[in-house]
Amino acid sequence: xxxxxxKTLTPVQQEYQSFAQSREPKRSVVHNCFTxxxxxxxxxxxxxxxxxxxxWQFGFxxxxxxxxxxxxxxxxxxxxxxxxxxxxxxQWAGAGTAVPVTGFANTIASAAIEHRTEGFVLGVGGxxxxxxxxxxxxxxxxxxVVALIKTILTSLGG
Amino acid sequence: MLQGxxxxxxxxxxxxxxxxxxxxxxxxxxxxxxxxxxxxxxMWLEQDSFEKAERxxxxxxxxxxxxxxxxxxxxxQFFLSGxxxxxxxxxxFAARTLSAPYIGLFGACSTSMEALALGSLIIDSGxxxxxxxxxxxxxxxxxKQFRYPTEYGGQKPPTAQWTVTGAGAALLSSQGTxxxxxxxxxxxxxxxxxxxxxxMGSAMAPAAVDTITxxxxxxxxxxQDYDLVITGDLGRVGHTIARDLLIKxxxxxxxxxxxxxxxxxxxxxxxxxxxxxxxxxxxxxxxGHIINRMKKGELNRVLVVATGALLSPLSYxxxxxxxxxxxAVSLEINHQE
Numbered sequence: 001x002x003x004x005x006x007k008t009l010t011p012v013q014q015e016y017q018s019f020a021q022s023r024e025p026k027r028s029v030v031h032n033c034f035t036x037x038x039x040x041x042x043x044x045x046x047x048x049x050x051x052x053x054x055x056w057q058f059g060f061x062x063x064x065x066x067x068x069x070x071x072x073x074x075x076x077x078x079x080x081x082x083x084x085x086x087x088x089x090x091q092w093a094g095a096g097t098a099v100p101v102t103g104f105a106n107t108i109a110s111a112a113i114e115h116r117t118e119g120f121v122l123g124v125g126g127x128x129x130x131x132x133x134x135x136x137x138x139x140x141x142x143x144x145v146v147a148l149i150k151t152i153l154t155s156l157g158g
Numbered sequence: 159m160l161q162g163x164x165x166x167x168x169x170x171x172x173x174x175x176x177x178x179x180x181x182x183x184x185x186x187x188x189x190x191x192x193x194x195x196x197x198x199x200x201m202w203l204e205q206d207s208f209e210k211a212e213r214x215x216x217x218x219x220x221x222x223x224x225x226x227x228x229x230x231x232x233x234x235q236f237f238l239s240g241x242x243x244x245x246x247x248x249x250x251f252a253a254r255t256l257s258a259p260y261i262g263l264f265g266a267c268s269t270s271m272e273a274l275a276l277g278s279l280i281i282d283s284g285x286x287x288x289x290x291x292x293x294x295x296x297x298x299x300x301x302k303q304f305r306y307p308t309e310y311g312g313q314k315p316p317t318a319q320w321t322v323t324g325a326g327a328a329l330l331s332s333q334g335t336x337x338x339x340x341x342x343x344x345x346x347x348x349x350x351x352x353x354x355x356x357x358m359g360s361a362m363a364p365a366a367v368d369t370i371t372x373x374x375x376x377x378x379x380x381x382q383d384y385d386l387v388i389t390g391d392l393g394r395v396g397h398t399i400a401r402d403l404l405i406k407x408x409x410x411x412x413x414x415x416x417x418x419x420x421x422x423x424x425x426x427x428x429x430x431x432x433x434x435x436x437x438x439x440x441x442x443x444x445x446g447h448i449i450n451r452m453k454k455g456e457l458n459r460v461l462v463v464a465t466g467a468l469l470s471p472l473s474y475x476x477x478x479x480x481x482x483x484x485x486a487v488s489l490e491i492n493h494q495e
Contacts, residue, residue, distance in 0.1 A: 013350050016350040016351075017350065019399070020363070024317050082309075110308070111310070131306065
């Protein structure tokens with residue numbers, strides 16, 4: 001993709017881009033990976049604690065404790081988004097807060113807050129899946145394709 | 159009068175008789191806070207949307223410049239203004255409040271100097287005697303329009319910039335003393351193929367360099383003729399690139415005479431990444447900080463080069479590159495008058 005893009009650029013543009021690139025600060029990949037690993041891991045650890053709490057306190061099984069655990073994490077992420085804390089935390093944590101279910105909750109909550117001034121129907125309703133929508137569309141579609149392949153393979157293999 | 163290819167020289171001295179600057183909380187915590195007229199601690203300004211808040215700060219900046227000059231809104235003959243919201247509504251709604259003959263402008267972040275250049279042209283040609291030139295931006299409306307929701311937790315790269323919440327207005331008059339505009343250079347579009355909206359500094363730097371070069375060529379001047387050449391919102395990244403490009407083109411660039419509004423408005427420990435951006439950035443820094451320094455006698459001749467990235471969310475999504483522009487206006491103060 002980037003190679004294809006480069007081809008359409010004139011030599012002057014290409015020369016400028018390498019000129020500019022050598023003067024731009026880079027994202028620190030190693031540092032970002034490390035914080036993402038630690039923060040993401042901590043969120044998952046928190047999830048594990050919540051899950052164990054539901055099993056120990058409310059008599060859920062290992063299989064059924066998943067749903068209330070996710071609900072609690074989503075609630076926390078949406079609350080922190082509403083309080084205006086999540087985006088500052090995420091700037092530091094990077095993928096650590098984006099990859100777990102908390103990141104997904106943040107995309108929906110932030111879009112809903114953002115478009116509240118345009119009303120509940122066209123604003124909140126119409127825009128809250130602005131960022132999360134593609135994840136759902138391609139998530140469902142790839143799940144469908146995988147299920148289709150699995151069905152075909154099992155029917156062939158018996 | 160036209161001089162060279164793309165520059166106007168204003169021989170009738172359009173005077174900046176007063177200015178009004180209004181900023182939001184993030185700018186109020188910055189190093190230039192004392193140069194601004196009104197500081198808000200609330201992004202909402204008690205309005206029910208950010209767009210209305212943006213309109214409100216523009217109205218306040220206009221009112222401030224009028225009251226400082228002892229004029230009423232009926233005295234404005236023409237009102238030139240622009241912003242970054244769809245169809246420049248904050249400007250048009252502020253114009254409704256002012257009920258003055260209005261020309262809406264869009265030059266992205268270069269709007270402040272686009273308005274000042276055109277306003278000076280109106281005064282210089284004698285087609286008007288009192289013109290109000292303004293530009294406004296609001297962090298939340300711009301983020302909403304061009305990027306992601308404000309509360310979205312996406313990590314921004316170090317080349318990103320922080321949109322300034324602020325409005326700046328300058329009242330131009332054919333009569334007056336002190337600071338006046340002497341010339342303007344209208345920029346052309348420069349597109350170096352950058353397509354990353356989180357890297358505006360790199361995209362806009364060549365446009366700034368092109369306009370500065372054109373200005374120097376048309377008027378036969380150099381960095382030595384100005385106490386300060388200040389770009390609009392290149393930020394630290396774009397400023398470095400612009401400086402090195404100018405050096406590459408054979409100019410000697412004195413460090414103390416070349417600066418950027420986007421760098422000045424925030425301190426380094428504020429989380430503004432590469433620096434400030436937006437229409438309001440060059441407007442409040444020029445009409446607040448620079449004008450104050452000129453009045454104090456620290457600066458006598460200043461060239462303000464406001465830079466703008468003329469992209470839209472649509473052009474970005476369709477993988478188009480970012481066309482950029484820069485307009486320059488030179489300001490001079492006459493202490494003898």
